[in-house]
Amino acid sequence: EMTSGSADDLEAEIGDLLFSIVNAARLYGVNxxxxxxxxxxxxxxxxxxxxxxxxxxxxxxxxxxxxxxxxxxxxxxxxxxx
Structure with a gap:
């Protein structure tokens, strides 16, 4: 999405990344x-x-x-x- 030029698409992908990081933190017992x-x-x-x-x-x-x-x-x- 970084190369698509769409700020909206990039925002959505960054949101997915943040969601994944939050889930990884929980998996490892981190608040x-x-x-x-x-x-x-x-x-x-x-x-x-x-x-x-x-x-x-x-x-x-x-x-x-x-x-x-x-x-x-x-x-x-x-x-x-x-």
């Missing part, structure tokens, strides 16, 4: 809601680290290059409890 919430929390924590670090440098996140943001993201990954 998919908890797993997603945990991942969302990690993302928020890491993003907030980037924002805080930029601010302490007198910058806005919009001032950072993609390379700088990636460096900070990797720093945040090392410091965030997973």
């Amino acid at each position: 998919p809601d908890n797993a997603l919430e945990r991942t969302n929390r990690k993302f928020i924590d890491r993003f907030e680290y980037i924002e805080r670090t930029a601010k302490t440098r007198g910058q806005s996140i919009t001032d950072l290059s993609l390379e700088e943001m990636e460096t900070l993201w990797q720093e945040a990954k090392k410091g965030v409890n997973q």
Whole structure:
């Protein structure tokens, strides 16, 4: 569907993929809601680290290059409890 050019078809396929992942999580005894919430929390924590670090440098996140943001993201990954 990725090559069909239809956003609607692609959305349907992504929905099927997500449904399959949820079912796989349940098969392995993982609560998919908890797993997603945990991942969302990690993302928020890491993003907030980037924002805080930029601010302490007198910058806005919009001032950072993609390379700088990636460096900070990797720093945040090392410091965030997973």
